[in-house]
Amino acid sequence: MRACVLTYGCQMNEYDTHAIQSQLAGIGYSFVDHVKDADLVILNTCAVRGKPVDKVRSMLGDLRKEKKKRNLTVGMMGCLAQLPEGQEIGAKYGVDIMLGPGAITEIVPAIQRGKFQSYEFKAELNFYTPPPPKDQLTAHVTIMRGCNHKCTYCIVPTTRGPEVSRTPADIMAEVETLRAAGVLEVSLLGQNVNSYGMDHGRSEHRPVLDGFPSFAELLRMVGNAGIPRVRFITSHPMNFSEDIVYTMAETPAICRYIHLPVQSGSNRVLKRMAREYTREFYLERVRLIRELLPDATMTTDIIVGFPGETEADFQETLSLYEEVGYDMAYMFIYSEREGTPAAKHFDDMPHEVKVDRLMRLIEKQKEWSWKLNRSWVGREVEVLVKGKASEEGFMQGHTRGNHTIVVPQSLAPKPGLYRATVTHATPHMLYGESAEVSARSVAARLEVLGAEA
Ligand code: 5AD
Ligand code: SF4
Numbered sequence: 001m002r003a004c005v006l007t008y009g010c011q012m013n014e015y016d017t018h019a020i021q022s023q024l025a026g027i028g029y030s031f032v033d034h035v036k037d038a039d040l041v042i043l044n045t046c047a048v049r050g051k052p053v054d055k056v057r058s059m060l061g062d063l064r065k066e067k068k069k070r071n072l073t074v075g076m077m078g079c080l081a082q083l084p085e086g087q088e089i090g091a092k093y094g095v096d097i098m099l100g101p102g103a104i105t106e107i108v109p110a111i112q113r114g115k116f117q118s119y120e121f122k123a124e125l126n127f128y129t130p131p132p133p134k135d136q137l138t139a140h141v142t143i144m145r146g147c148n149h150k151c152t153y154c155i156v157p158t159t160r161g162p163e164v165s166r167t168p169a170d171i172m173a174e175v176e177t178l179r180a181a182g183v184l185e186v187s188l189l190g191q192n193v194n195s196y197g198m199d200h201g202r203s204e205h206r207p208v209l210d211g212f213p214s215f216a217e218l219l220r221m222v223g224n225a226g227i228p229r230v231r232f233i234t235s236h237p238m239n240f241s242e243d244i245v246y247t248m249a250e251t252p253a254i255c256r257y258i259h260l261p262v263q264s265g266s267n268r269v270l271k272r273m274a275r276e277y278t279r280e281f282y283l284e285r286v287r288l289i290r291e292l293l294p295d296a297t298m299t300t301d302i303i304v305g306f307p308g309e310t311e312a313d314f315q316e317t318l319s320l321y322e323e324v325g326y327d328m329a330y331m332f333i334y335s336e337r338e339g340t341p342a343a344k345h346f347d348d349m350p351h352e353v354k355v356d357r358l359m360r361l362i363e364k365q366k367e368w369s370w371k372l373n374r375s376w377v378g379r380e381v382e383v384l385v386k387g388k389a390s391e392e393g394f395m396q397g398h399t400r401g402n403h404t405i406v407v408p409q410s411l412a413p414k415p416g417l418y419r420a421t422v423t424h425a426t427p428h429m430l431y432g433e434s435a436e437v438s439a440r441s442v443a444a445r446l447e448v449l450g451a452e453a
Contacts, residue, residue, distance in 0.1 A: 003029045004038035008055060009046025011189055011233065012160075013078055015140045016104050017044050019128040020077065023107050035063065040073045040111070042097075045080035047155050049335035053080060053089075060093035067094065073111070075099065079159035085338060101145075101160050104128055127166045129174055132181040137386060137415055139183045141174050142166060143218065144190035148198075149236060151263070152274045152341040153306065153334060156191060163192065163199045168213055168221070175225050184417055185229035185255075185384055188222065193232050194239035216243040223251035228417060229384065229400060231255045237262070237285055238276045249292045255400045256293050260285070261301035265320030266313035269306050272346070279320060286324050297327045297401035304361055305334040305354030307346030314357050321364050327372050327401070329365050333358050366427045373403065373425035381405065383420050383432060385412040404429040 003024050007017045020042060021031060032038050041063060046052040056076075063074050075097035080086035082100035090098050097110045105128050133139060144165040147157050171188075178186055190196065197212035213221065223230050230253050235244075237260055248254045260282075264270050267278050289296055302317060321329070333354045336343045376399075383405050385397035395412045399405055405420070411434045412418045420432030 001029050001040065002032050002038050003040040003042065004032050004035050005042045005044060006035075006059065007044045008052045009044075009048065009078065011140060011187070012101075012142070012145070012191070013044050013046060015142055015189055016078070016101065018130055018140075019104050020044070020107050022130045023105070023128070024111075027108055027111075035059075035066065039071065040075065042075040042077060042107075045076060045078035045086065047079040047083055047086065047159055047337070049332065049337070051335070053085070056080060057089060057093075060089065060095065064093050073097065075107075075110070077101070077104070077107075079155070082159040083155070083339065127170065129170065132177050133183065134181070136181070136183060137384060138185040138187070139178050140187045140189050141171060141178070141222075142189045143171055143193060144196050144199075147191040148195065149192065149238075149276065150274055150341070152272065152345075153303065153337065155337040155340055158339055160191060163195055165197050165199050165212060168211065168218060171218070172221060172225065175222055175227065179226050183227060185231065186222065186227050188219070188230070188232040191234060192236045192239060194235050194241065194244065198239075214241075214243065215239075216241065216247040219244065219254060220247050220251055223247070223253040228253060229255050231257060231402075233259050235260050237282050240285055242288060245288050245292050248296075255402070256296040257299075257400065257402045258289060258293075258296055259299045259301075262320065262324075263301060263303050264306065264309070264313065265317035266309070267316075269309050269313050272308060272342075273303075273306060274341070279316070283320070283323060295401070297403070298324060299328045299330070299402075300324070300326050301330045301332065302361065303332050303334050304357040305349055307334070307342060307348060309334075309349070309357075314360075318361070318364055321361070321368065325368055325372065326365070327403075328369055329361075331358060331361050331365065370425070370427040373427065373430060376403070376422040376430055377425055378422065380419055380421050381430075381432065383407055383412065383418045385415050385418055387415060399430070405432050406430075407432045408434075410434075 005017050005021055007013050035041050043056055043059060045056045066072055067074065073096045076090050076095045077099040078101055081098045099106060099110060127142060144163055146161045146163045148163045150157060175186060194215050196215035196218055200212040219232065240260060248256060262282055263273055263275055265279055270278065336348050381399045383397040383399060385395045387396060389396035389406045393409050394406050395409050396404065396406050406429065407420045411420060420434065422430050423433050424431040
């Protein structure tokens with residue numbers, strides 16, 4: 001029995017794909033990369049924007065043709081499977097198994113029953129502890145699911161439901177398993193990790209309640225568990241409390257990488273998005289981060305062309321980008337999602353306007369990424385090398401700040417942790433060498449940069 005699981009969308013989906021694969025492996029499935037070699041194809045779908053939905057639709061069209069020729073079971077899971085839109089698509093293309101993201105541990109019974117539809121959230125079905133990994137240097141650990149915010153553009157609260165935290169005992173047990181298996185970097189995952197434990201009655205200012213620590217406290221526990229690198233995604237500025245910044249400053253294992261989605265720099269747009277904070281509040285958080293973690297890498301998510309966004313609003317987003325100086329940004333064109341408050345109350349704007357703004361924002365992003373990447377030239381960094389780079393004789397990895405970096409194989413013969421000096425930077429990545437050989441090339445490189453600057 002051969003299965004092919006295709007993943008669309010976010011890291012949460014990637015984690016769920018692993019969870020599904022290990023459950024399928026438990027009943028004898030092996031895995032193939034191509035649909036044509038599989039008896040079972042599962043699409044782990046995303047519904048956050050229109051594009052990933054279109055991709056799923058077109059893949060299901062191909063699979064329907066394939067099904068006519070041979071015995072093939074098709075499953076759909078993830079956020080789209082949870083929505084009425086997904087149910088319609090599933091019925092139209094003859095999907096056999098539908099599983100919402102709140103039911104990932106139901107895959108085996110679903111296959112055994114042949115047909116299974118689950119649109120109910122069941123907290124106890126939310127989490128799955130995978131078996132220890134083999135030869136894996138990085139791993140994700142889900143600490144919570146769902147989102148209690150109600151951003152008007154976002155379908156996630158509908159598909160993934162309210163916030164549910166995983167117990168600290170389960171999280172720490174999984175972290176210990178990963179440490180013992182030699183994992184060097186763990187990423188804590190959730191739609192809004194900063195509000196960890198709040199579904200158990202704690203708040204930012206109350207102590208541990210019901211056995212659930214605050215996110216900052218959990219971060220400290222994981223940071224002291226013996227794994228050299230700890231990361232977390234995603235944060236919400238409203239819940240990114242000061243104690244998280246202090247914990248990061250005090251705990252060496254926690255990578256100084258902060259992904260803090262801003263979405264827009266205009267207070268008027270932020271209000272229409274129901275983001276719950278102002279530009280000034282956001283910048284105050286950034287100020288604290290810069291003060292306590294001066295070398296932190298900061299990235300963000302930005303939506304352009306939200307309904308009613310004027311050129312002046314967009315200019316505020318550009319100026320906020322300058323004020324923060326992001327290392328990188330994930331930039332999205334607003335995509336109207338059926339069932340969201342924004343779709344109901346606001347009118348979409350012409351596509352050309354949105355594309356034009358996106359292009360200008362991308363220019364801004366490139367400018368800043370290159371500028372900040374260049375500031376690393378001459379500095380020593382820790383590199384987690386994961387495998388071969390596309391160039392012969394080179395290996396690829398990432399720094400603690402999450403920059404992609406390429407180093408010679410002579411410095412890093414096999415995957416693992418190394419130290420390198422950055423010798424060269426592009427808007428997209430860094431290049432490093434060992435400390436001995438780098439002094440000369442850095443001097444030469446800095447001269448060139450001087451000429452470019
Ligand atoms: N249109 C465009 N981008 C969206 N995002 C969420 N919903 C939408 C939408 N309807 C973006 C946000 C979020 C990221 C995961 O996806 O920027 O942070
Ligand atoms: Fe969506 Fe907003 Fe929740 Fe993020 S915080 S998942 S954008 S509702």
